[in-house]
Amino acid sequence: MPPSSPAPSSPPGSHDPADATPRNEYTVDELARVTDTTVRNVRAYQDRGLLAPPEKRGRVGVYDDTxxxxxxxxxxxxxxxxTLSNIQDLILAVDEGHDLRSILGLETAIGGRWSRERPKKYSLIELLQMFGDKASPSALVKAVDLGLLERDGLSFVSGNPTALAAGATMAKEGIPLTDLLDAVRIARPHFNAVAKALVDLVVHxxxxxxxxxxxxxxxxxALVDAIWRLRPLANVLVESEMNRALEEASGDYLGxxxxxxxxxxxxxxxKGPAEERGAARKNKKK
Structure with missing residues (x-):
């Protein structure tokens, strides 16, 4: 998980970035993509005061997990x-320092992204180079349907470039890409159930x-600190259990x-050597 540059100061009640892993940072396009909204909505929410403006670095606006x-x-x-008016009233109360301000720290601790992966754009040529002849039109359609890739004009965007690279390596090792995507589709509901159980534990x-x-x-x-401490532990638990399950499944297969x-x-x-010689002599007589 690559580190990012230090983020601007936290809102009151939020987690202190000095005590945690640096936050993810995004351009406005990346922000819209990871939150399943549009750049136009981001701008509109800023204009209405629902969303804080980004940190300016030169001419580029930088957003973070808040x-x-x-x-x-x-x-x-x-x-x-x-309605947006209802939400604006809530945000106004928060910004004016009412008791609702306490939701800000929990907002980031619970609702912030769990991954530090930054979306990456790929041209069709780049995908063909990664996957070779495995990148068939049907495989691309499956990847888009699963949300592993998102169309962006003539290009594609991956929200998890590391997983995409892993899939490309597996495809080059001979695993059919459509089978790999089917495995993701089958496994996803189980991962969703695991994630729900772990989130329930964290926000318990x-x-x-x-x-x-x-x-x-x-x-x-104290609540915010507890949740931030529990989040990485949940990831450790998932990795540990996944490794155990893989070892069990591979052991069963080998057995x-x-x-x-x-x-x-x-x-x-x-047959032993003598039996093989005898069989050879019989075949010769025939």
Whole structure:
């Protein structure tokens, strides 16, 4: 996970970046992509005061995970039927320092991205170079349907370039790309269930409070720190369990394969040298 440059100062109640891994940083296009919105919406939310402006570095605006979590919150509230005016009132109350300000730190700790992968754009030629003749039109359609690639004009964008590179290496080793994509499709619901269980564990810290009430402001810093500490531990747990399952599955496969070989050998014992010479003489007489 590559480090990024230090982010601007955190809003009150948020996690102190000096005590954590540096935040992800995004251009406006990347921000829109990772939050499943549009650049036009990002600009509109900034104009209405719903989203803080980016940090300016020369002529480039740089966004970070606080913007990601804010956009996720806005999108979630919109899907729940709230209007932009309702959300603007909420944000105004937050920015004016009311008790709702305490949601800011939790907003980033819970809603911020778990991955530090930055989206990367690929031309069709680059994908063909990576996957060779395995990059068939049907495979590209499957990858787009799974969200592993996103069309961007004549190019494609991957939200996880490391996984894409791993898939390309596996394809070059002879694994059919369509089979690999089918495996992702089959495994995804199970990963979703695992993720739900782990997120529930991480945010279990909030269960001591009423579901329709924010924690007291005095409790927020400790809650935020606890959630930030639990997030990487959840990733460790997933990796550990995945390694265990892979070892178990590969061991079972190896055992089954060896058993099949042994059964074949026992059913058809190999002939010794004397038997082979005798068989050869009989064939010669014929």
């Amino acid at each position: 913007h990601v979590s804010r956009l996720k919150l806005i999108n979630h509230l919109l899907t729940r039927g709230y 810290q909030l269960d001591r409070y009423d579901a329709d009430a924010l924690p007291p402001p005095a409790d927020v810093p 089954d394969r060896v058993s099949a070989i042994m059964e074949k050998k026992l059913a058809h014992p190999a």
